[in-house]
Amino acid sequence: MTLQERDKKHIWHPLKQHQTHPNSLGIVKAKGCILTDEHGNEYIDAISSWYTCMFGHCNEYIIGKVHQQMQQLDQVMFSDFTHPAAVELSEKLMAILPQNQAKIFFNDNGSTAVESAIKMALQYYFNKGDQRTTFIAFENGFHGDTFGAMSASGLSVYNGPFEDFLINIHRIPVPNGNNHVEILQQLEAIVNNNKVAAFVYEPLVQGAAGMKIHNADGLDAIIKFCQSNNVLTIADEVMTGFGKTGKYFASDYIETKPNIICLSKALTGGMVPMAITSCTQEIYDAFLSNDIAKGYFHCHTYSANPIGCAAAIASIDLLTSEEIQKNIQRVSRSHVEFGEKIKTHAKVKSTRNIGVIFALDLDTNMERYGTLRDLLLSSFMKEGVFLRPLGNTIYIQVPYVITDAQLEKVYTTIEKVLNQL
Structure with missing residues (x-):
């Protein structure tokens, strides 16, 4: 029996309507910016697990x-x-x-x-x-x-x-x-x-x-x-x-x-x-x-x-370390560049960023907390990126230790999913 199947027997998850969303993905390992599920699939944690693991998962220090x-x-x-x-x-x-x-x-x-x-x-x-x-x-x-x-x-x-x-x-x-x-x-x-x-x-x-x-x-x-x-x-x-x-x-x-x-x-x-x-x-x-x-x-x-x-x-x-402060500035600059690129996308209504926080609002008539949100979440996960939209808002809040390659994958995944809408 999988972890997901065992979970459904006894656990009541937060912020979830179990009647329509009965499944919760089993995560068994996390390191740096990567979450690994029970089947070995990896996902970039692009929201730092609700803005907590800002120095990366299982930080050695x-x-x-x-x-x-x-x-x-x-x-x-x-x-x-x-x-x-x-x-x-x-x-x-x-x-x-x-x-x-x-x-x-x-x-x-x-x-x-x-x-x-x-x-x-x-x-x-x-x-x-x-x-x-x-x-x-x-x-x-x-x-x-x-x-x-x-x-x-x-x-x-x-x-x-x-x-x-x-x-x-x-x-x-x-x-x-x-x-x-x-x-x-x-x-x-x-x-x-x-x-x-x-x-x-x-x-x-x-x-x-x-x-x-x-x-x-x-x-x-x-x-x-x-x-x-x-x-x-x-x-x-x-x-x-x-x-x-x-x-x-x-x-x-x-x-x-x-x-x-x-x-x-x-x-x-x-x-x-x-x-x-x-x-x-x-x-x-x-x-x-x-x-x-x-x-x-x-x-x-x-x-x-x-x-x-x-x-x-x-x-x-x-x-307060020099390394993390430089990383914060690096991610912030990358967000500005991505914002300039994505703001002209046909599906994007507006963008905004401050520090490592980036958000874009979609220009769509799809139901804010229903069909659209579920479609986006599942599409991002299929691409190996964990982004949890807030209605028609897609936001990024990555760990400070994210690599440039990982951050670029977050950006290209968002762009790819928007092109598929």
């Missing part, structure tokens, strides 16, 4: 650091103890995060990093005797699947059955370079008529919305307005963080820095799950009190797991 840690300390509860890996990771993060960040709180995944940020914002004001119940978020944003993170998300395909249970969110358009005056007017009305705790946003790139890129100056104006009106700002860098936009963080493109930052995915190079919510000293200080109830009583059993911390330390070492 990360494996080495994790192996060392496994022999020293595997797990210890983090409420009463600390350990060298957590302390070193905090120091390495503070060296690359925006300078206004001062404290880090450990979580398990991107959703819980955002969930923690939302709870921090609510309790920040609660501790000050100012109870606030409203948040601001972008239209079509995505921040995760736990209830607070889901509330901030604006994609109804994820939230539909739960709308009646979500926290109060006011949505604003993303800045496009021409509309920030109107957005600021909308923000003013929201702030004047609601007790707003925070603005939650994906900086510069909305991932699940189709890798939509928005205007940095307009976003800066929004953040400035919020902070000047005593509204906290929460940057969800789960997808954008750790080099994907060409800088360490998307927030590095923006003059006004967020009060809180959410991190996960590439934090550990895809080796193990881990997430972090960082914040300013001012936010942390609001939880200091002789009143125990003003402490932040939010906890994950595997908070600051030493093995995860070791993987994250190794990932930051790689990220």
